Amino acid sequence: MSDDRLAALEHRLNLLEDERAIARLIASYGPLVDAGQAAAVASLWALDGSYDVGDWTMSNRDEVNAMVKSDAHQGLMARGCCHFFGPPVVTVDGDSARAVCQSTILVRREAGGYHVMRAGVHLIRLRRAEHGWQIVSRVARQLDGSGEAFDLITTGVEGGRR
Amino acid sequence: MSDDRLAALEHRLNLLEDERAIARLIASYGPLVDAGQAAAVASLWALDGSYDVGDWTMSNRDEVNAMVKSDAHQGLMARGCCHFFGPPVVTVDGDSARAVCQSTILVRREAGGYHVMRAGVHLIRLRRAEHGWQIVSRVARQLDGSGEAFDLITTGVEGGRR
Amino acid sequence: MSDDRLAALEHRLNLLEDERAIARLIASYGPLVDAGQAAAVASLWALDGSYDVGDWTMSNRDEVNAMVKSDAHQGLMARGCCHFFGPPVVTVDGDSARAVCQSTILVRREAGGYHVMRAGVHLIRLRRAEHGWQIVSRVARQLDGSGEAFDLITTGVEGGRR
Numbered sequence: 268m269s270d271d272r273l274a275a276l277e278h279r280l281n282l283l284e285d286e287r288a289i290a291r292l293i294a295s296y297g298p299l300v301d302a303g304q305a306a307a308v309a310s311l312w313a314l315d316g317s318y319d320v321g322d323w324t325m326s327n328r329d330e331v332n333a334m335v336k337s338d339a340h341q342g343l344m345a346r347g348c349c350h351f352f353g354p355p356v357v358t359v360d361g362d363s364a365r366a367v368c369q370s371t372i373l374v375r376r377e378a379g380g381y382h383v384m385r386a387g388v389h390l391i392r393l394r395r396a397e398h399g400w401q402i403v404s405r406v407a408r409q410l411d412g413s414g415e416a417f418d419l420i421t422t423g424v425e426g427g428r429r
Numbered sequence: 430m431s432d433d434r435l436a437a438l439e440h441r442l443n444l445l446e447d448e449r450a451i452a453r454l455i456a457s458y459g460p461l462v463d464a465g466q467a468a469a470v471a472s473l474w475a476l477d478g479s480y481d482v483g484d485w486t487m488s489n490r491d492e493v494n495a496m497v498k499s500d501a502h503q504g505l506m507a508r509g510c511c512h513f514f515g516p517p518v519v520t521v522d523g524d525s526a527r528a529v530c531q532s533t534i535l536v537r538r539e540a541g542g543y544h545v546m547r548a549g550v551h552l553i554r555l556r557r558a559e560h561g562w563q564i565v566s567r568v569a570r571q572l573d574g575s576g577e578a579f580d581l582i583t584t585g586v587e588g589g590r591r
Numbered sequence: 592m593s594d595d596r597l598a599a600l601e602h603r604l605n606l607l608e609d610e611r612a613i614a615r616l617i618a619s620y621g622p623l624v625d626a627g628q629a630a631a632v633a634s635l636w637a638l639d640g641s642y643d644v645g646d647w648t649m650s651n652r653d654e655v656n657a658m659v660k661s662d663a664h665q666g667l668m669a670r671g672c673c674h675f676f677g678p679p680v681v682t683v684d685g686d687s688a689r690a691v692c693q694s695t696i697l698v699r700r701e702a703g704g705y706h707v708m709r710a711g712v713h714l715i716r717l718r719r720a721e722h723g724w725q726i727v728s729r730v731a732r733q734l735d736g737s738g739e740a741f742d743l744i745t746t747g748v749e750g751g752r753r
Contacts, residue, residue, distance in 0.1 A: 269593060272435050283449065294680045298748055299744065302740070349710035349734045351693050353456065354678045355456065356456045357453075381695070381708075381709070383544070385543070388460060388511075411537055412537070416463070421464055421466060424457050425466075431594070438601065441608065445608070515675055515677070516618045516677070516678045516679075518618045518619050531621055531625070533673070533675065545705035546705075548673035572672060572673045574671045574699070579625075583626055586628075587628075
């Protein structure tokens with residue numbers, strides 16, 4: 268009886284820890300990419316993990332690393348840029364998980380203050396690896412009235428495949 | 430002795446799970462309302478739950494559903510709109526809970542980028558129902574220098590009735 | 592054996608509770624400072640805790656309290672102001688902890704809507720006190736292309752001293 272109660276507690280705690288680890292991974296992305304920590308950003312992805320931001324598709328960890336080091340990203344950093352994410356909605360299912368969260372990109376104006384360059388949503392799929400969770404696919408779309416962002420949200424919060 | 434330790438663990442874990450469920454519910458609202466998922470948004474509320482956003486008061490789940498389907502909301506969605514929420518401060522007390530969080534509404538500009546249309550605070554009261562937590566009342570006010578938003582914050586973080 | 596499993600569970604639960612307490616403390620700051628709750632804001636700091644925001648350095652709890660009551664801050668509140676924080680990346684190490692998070696300050700425009708006045712990052716160091724966690728030092732820097740914000744991020748997410 269005590270053993271059953273212990274096992275139930277362990278199971279519930281495992282789930283909370285998984286969700287916490289995934290939330291922390293997602294919360295790390297914005298600060299790390301703002302600081303140009305290419306290797307640390309890339310290590311959030313599986314070796315073959317993908318990142319599709321609409322106008323740029325990366326199909327593995329090396330390409331994520333290259334994005335952070337790109338002139339486009341380095342230019343944003345030099346200008347002053349904040350990749351700001353909200354709290355994710357995480358759903359863990361055994362050794363897989365998905366999360367959906369919103370994000371904005373704030374870019375510094377010459378005249379002072381910041382401009383909201385983008386606002387969108389991310390659908391992130393993760394897999395449990397030897398040393399924690401890794402991103403296997405991530406798709407971001409702007410909230411621009413098109414249905415693509417809406418699909419990511421519906422899939423991310425309520426389930427289904429994409 | 431072991432039974433007491435088990436019971437204490439169960440009690441502490443219950444609390445973390447309650448807070449996690451409420452944080453997830455609140456984090457779901459922004460993406461779901463951005464995607465126009467009227468039924469899913471409305472189901473976050475109790476049947477008789479209310480939502481007062483200052484210039485619009487909804488007094489039950491059906492009226493929340495109607496708000497999402499309204500021309501006003503559908504127009505925002507078509508233009509491109511992000512209801513972006515921060516991490517909530519959650520306080521659970523048995524089968525009741527309250528949460529306070531900040532929010533912004535970002536609306537797409539014709540010329541590119543997004544405009545910060547609103548910035549405010551939400552005081553959310555919840556009740557434990559048969560299948561999880563539900564919103565029984567929610568009040569949002571802009572941070573516009575008036576005392577109404579300040580009252581929501583003080584009540585939400587520090588307690589007291591409203 | 593059961594005792595070992597119980598002890599392991601208690602240890603893991605302690606860590607989740609510590610992280611939750613710190614995340615809640617950080618999430619409380621924005622709403623409380625927006626509402627001008629000087630005493631409640633100041634009580635998040637240790638008596639000798641510091642807050643360095645670049646153009647203003649506070650070196651104890653009383654000076655944090657005075658900042659909230661200052662004409663500068665009260666003026667922002669009267670105009671309409673939202674100190675909006677993202678979810679923190681928290682790392683607990685026994686009775687010490689650090690957290691990094693991004694933040695923006697939104698200020699109301701006369702013409703309607705809000706202006707993004709600042710966007711930056713906070714490195715927060717905390718200590719376990721008799722009644723919960725307290726901030727012992729907090730440094731905020733804008734994401735303006737300079738290396739100072741980048742250093743806070745690297746230290747906060749990946750460790751090291753500062």
